[in-house]
Amino acid sequence: EAQVTQNPRYLITVTGKKLTVTCSQNxxxxxxSWYRQDPGLGLRQIYYxxxxxxxxxxxxxxxxxVSRKEKRNFPLILESPSPNQTSLYFCASSPPGQGSVIQYxxxxxxxxxx
Amino acid sequence: QKEVEQNSGPLSVPEGAxxxxxxxxxxxxxxxxxWYRQYSGKSPELIxxxxxxxxxxxxxxxxxxxxxxxxxxxxxxxxxxxxxxTYLCAVSSSGGSYIPTFGxxxxxxxxx
Numbered sequence: 001e002a003q004v005t006q007n008p009r010y011l012i013t014v015t016g017k018k019l020t021v022t023c024s025q026n027x028x029x030x031x032x033s034w035y036r037q038d039p040g041l042g043l044r045q046i047y048y049x050x051x052x053x054x055x056x057x058x059x060x061x062x063x064x065x066v067s068r069k070e071k072r073n074f075p076l077i078l079e080s081p082s083p084n085q086t087s088l089y090f091c092a093s094s095p096p097g098q099g100s101v102i103q104y105x106x107x108x109x110x111x112x113x114x
Numbered sequence: 115q116k117e118v119e120q121n122s123g124p125l126s127v128p129e130g131a132x133x134x135x136x137x138x139x140x141x142x143x144x145x146x147x148x149w150y151r152q153y154s155g156k157s158p159e160l161i162x163x164x165x166x167x168x169x170x171x172x173x174x175x176x177x178x179x180x181x182x183x184x185x186x187x188x189x190x191x192x193x194x195x196x197x198x199x200t201y202l203c204a205v206s207s208s209g210g211s212y213i214p215t216f217g218x219x220x221x222x223x224x225x226x
Contacts (some may be wrong), residue, residue: 042216042219043216044216084165105157106157
């Protein structure tokens with residue numbers, strides 16, 4: 001089954017404790033990205049990756065890091081989480097040539113930073 | 115700052131009616147336009163995309179684009195209670211920009 005898998009689905013942590021949210025897709029997609037969704041603010045792109053070792057900032061990259069060492073994986077790293085990073089996070093991937101036509105979203109990770 | 119505006123709703127329509135969802139955007143360089151549906155607590159799913167002025171139909175869904183007016187809409191014919199969800203409009207520009215801008219979404223309620 002074609003899918004984008006995020007883990008964990010739910011995470012409660014404390015300020016300053018480094019964490020990683022994993023994202024994996026089994027569709028051989030080149031384009032992957034991370035979004036956060038907040039009430040009243042909609043979906044905002046954090047980082048995106050056009051291919052292995054190619055990443056770039058989205059609209060709200062501050063406080064986040066990403067890496068793309070393999071085509072299937074695109075982890076999101078919060079080196080020192082803060083309460084304002086409490087949000088619902090989505091990973092997404094898109095087939096080759098589709099540009100930003102995001103066709104597949106992961107199920108989401110709900111993060112709470114205390 | 116590129117902006118995509120949607121009425122947050124909720125838009126309430128009776129079962130079987132046509133639901134009309136609207137979206138305006140600020141960037142005249144926008145080339146690609148998308149509609150996503152998001153059920154409560156779930157991830158967005160792409161339901162329509164449109165690149166050219168005019169209408170594009172897919173089953174009960176019709177996307178309409180008017181670049182001169184910077185306006186894109188989604189019509190849902192024969193609305194069903196299962197269509198009740200938040201609909202997100204997203205817009206991206208040409209020239210290699212892969213950062214789509216999403217609207218905040220319109221909540222649609224289809225009542226029996």
